[in-house]
Amino acid sequence: MSVSESTASHPVTLWRKTCIAACRLGGEILNSYRGRVVAREKQPRDLVTEADFASQKAIEEYLGQRFPTHKILGEESNLPDDDPARKSDESVRWIIDPLDGTTNFVHGLPNYCVTVAVERAGVIWAGAVYDPVMDECFHAGRGEGVWLDNQPLRGSGCERLENAMLAAGFSPHVAPGSTEVSRFESVLFRSQAMRRLGSAALNLAYVAAGRLDGYFAEGVKTWDVAAGVLMIELAGGRVSAIDGSPFDLARPRIAAASTASLHAELVEALAVR
Structure with a gap:
């Protein structure tokens, strides 16, 4: 459909x-x-x-x-x-x-x-x-x-990562030196501010509401993000997989931002090994 x-x-x-x-x-x-x-x-x-x-x-x-x-x-x-x-x-x-x-x-x-x-x-x-x-x-x-x-609601309209406040989520088993940690550090040093608020669904709703400019996470599930992904889309934002490929609700490794240009910068910052 x-x-x-x-x-x-x-x-x-x-x-x-x-x-x-x-x-x-x-x-x-x-x-x-x-x-x-x-x-x-x-x-x-x-x-x-x-x-x-x-x-x-x-x-x-x-x-x-x-x-x-x-x-x-x-x-x-x-x-x-x-x-x-x-x-x-x-x-x-x-x-x-x-x-x-x-x-x-x-x-x-x-x-x-x-x-x-x-x-x-x-x-x-x-x-x-x-x-x-x-x-x-x-x-x-x-x-x-x-x-x-x-x-x-409408997203914040933030266009640049250097001006953005974002939130991140981690899997319960995040380890020192892991790709998750490297990605967090990469975005941390390029953005205006980072937060870890502990609720993926609220984080996504906050992006749709303009309270946050973006969000990314690997350790989330379908039920964490289903509603929020729709909200960001309808608020004018952009959502993809963490590597920039199309978002897959069944395997939600997510990168979301209030604008297409901010999303592109976020995905670039997340491209670490």
């Missing part, structure tokens, strides 16, 4: 509003767990809490009641590799991260969110990112623009 296909055949407004409602539902769950968080490790340095599971359960039930024939892919689903929900096809698929920024949440750092997107045949049609601490909901629909609550 082509991105240029008319949105008339897709209920984008309904899907966007459903993403918003689902994210807010998950956010209510997260708020109810604040101050009583118990975490465990899924893998070394990769935390999960009961709040993650409770948020996802509530969102899955909400979506399942409204769209019983649609597929659902969530971070905490633990689906086998061959499960149909892991594959993009002509079926409508909802992509959920019930708590993006779990480590921040565990430590009481108020930078985490819930994010939901809807995808079909490799095209993201709508998505939302909800920050329950700030009560901010970023949302987008193909053909409908990108918004923060009721305010339309």
Whole structure:
């Protein structure tokens, strides 16, 4: 299915509003767990809490009641590799991260969110990112623009890396002297400022909102970035794989920027070995 296909055949407004409602539902769950968080490790340095599971359960039930024939892919689903929900096809698929920024949440750092997107045949049609601490909901629909609550958004318009403030993400197993570290250093020394905020979905929403000029990461998953990639595209930005090749939602090694010229400089800075 082509991105240029008319949105008339897709209920984008309904899907966007459903993403918003689902994210807010998950956010209510997260708020109810604040101050009583118990975490465990899924893998070394990769935390999960009961709040993650409770948020996802509530969102899955909400979506399942409204769209019983649609597929659902969530971070905490633990689906086998061959499960149909892991594959993009002509079926409508909802992509959920019930708590993006779990480590921040565990430590009481108020930078985490819930994010939901809807995808079909490799095209993201709508998505939302909800920050329950700030009560901010970023949302987008193909053909409908990108918004923060009721305010339309546009990227910062920053053209040069030397003037840019960017954020970066690292995999849980980043090692000294690794390519990830080398890439971070390369961008750090060429940009105005760097941040590591701990939530990929919020970072991407911030690029769409003009709060950040760009973002890059290797250790992210489909559910971390699905909504944010659409937001940046609709806000006039550019998204690719970290090497500048076309972005692949199934293998999201991401470089995103508010403008094409800044994106080109960012990709050049990331081209280290």
